[in-house]
Amino acid sequence: MRGALSCRQLAGVVLLAPALALGQELKTADEYRAALQDKFANPGNLVVERGERLFKEKRGPKNASLEQCDFGKGPGVLKGAFAELPRYFKDTDRVEDLESRLLTCMVRLQGFTPEELKKKLFADQRANEPNTDLEALAAYVAVQSDGMKLNPPMKHPKEREMRAVGEVLFHTRIGPMDFSCSTCHGQDGKRIRLQELGNYAGNRADAQKTMRTWPTYRVSHGLLRNMQHRLWDCMWQMRLPDVDYGSPMVVALISYLADRGRGAVLDIPGIKR
Numbered sequence: 001m002r003g004a005l006s007c008r009q010l011a012g013v014v015l016l017a018p019a020l021a022l023g024q025e026l027k028t029a030d031e032y033r034a035a036l037q038d039k040f041a042n043p044g045n046l047v048v049e050r051g052e053r054l055f056k057e058k059r060g061p062k063n064a065s066l067e068q069c070d071f072g073k074g075p076g077v078l079k080g081a082f083a084e085l086p087r088y089f090k091d092t093d094r095v096e097d098l099e100s101r102l103l104t105c106m107v108r109l110q111g112f113t114p115e116e117l118k119k120k121l122f123a124d125q126r127a128n129e130p131n132t133d134l135e136a137l138a139a140y141v142a143v144q145s146d147g148m149k150l151n152p153p154m155k156h157p158k159e160r161e162m163r164a165v166g167e168v169l170f171h172t173r174i175g176p177m178d179f180s181c182s183t184c185h186g187q188d189g190k191r192i193r194l195q196e197l198g199n200y201a202g203n204r205a206d207a208q209k210t211m212r213t214w215p216t217y218r219v220s221h222g223l224l225r226n227m228q229h230r231l232w233d234c235m236w237q238m239r240l241p242d243v244d245y246g247s248p249m250v251v252a253l254i255s256y257l258a259d260r261g262r263g264a265v266l267d268i269p270g271i272k273r
């Protein structure tokens, strides 16, 4: 049903209705954004609730919950964990972001295979699908850092290496369009239609503004989206092949962005266009 509004997109419209009902026209990106800021009306919270149920449920071949997963602050400690991701994990000898760490725990604690888990990563908004389990779980873990400052550790050499690789990747032109991330996100004040692109290379304030609101509910998708999805989407704009979920390339870019956004106070789930 392309073209028709899905229930979730309709929910987004209803969300905007109070502003529209006042006879206001939402003319600028700022007005549009302001109309979306009612946190309690954020439909993303429903996805977070589902994530919590899934997190605590015994699932997978090992019939275990994810409650013993270590996101960097010890097994079972969720508070503040996302604010300090990506980070180096000794047990995998890798730097992992939120989503790749989640995958690690689902494999190790619950006995799923990576192949099974990667079959359906993101809900397809055109097919009117609900958020996937992975999206809901990641959102639930992330939200436990709401109100905290983004502060990814940079002590371990591999953390510093990941961030450095991310910076290089950010500026590297690749693919048939010969775009780099900085082609679109490397100058001040750039926009595509109403969307401000943000200068993540030069301006810490832009990176902070962006990083503080992910995961975010995207009204135009009627779905909660995470950073893995955002970068997958940008790489699609660069006409790159589908990047592997949690691949070192994406984790490196997220390490760079999180470091650039350091100090931002998380306001999640966010809500945007």
Ligand code: HEC
Binding pocket: 170, 179, 180, 181, 182, 183, 184, 185, 192, 195, 196, 197, 198, 209, 210, 230, 231, 234, 235, 237, 238, 253, 257, 273
């Ligand atoms: C062809 C232009 C283009 C390229 C190249 C591109 N992006 Fe984007 N990016 C966009 C657009 C358009 C948006 C959506 C902005 C919006 O809707 O507010 C976006 C959004 C984002 C966001 C979220 C912004 C926010 O405030 O929520 C991040 C983070 C991001 N891009 C990172 C990257 C990275 C990292 C790369 C390189 C892998 C990249 N982008 C490459 C166009 C691009």
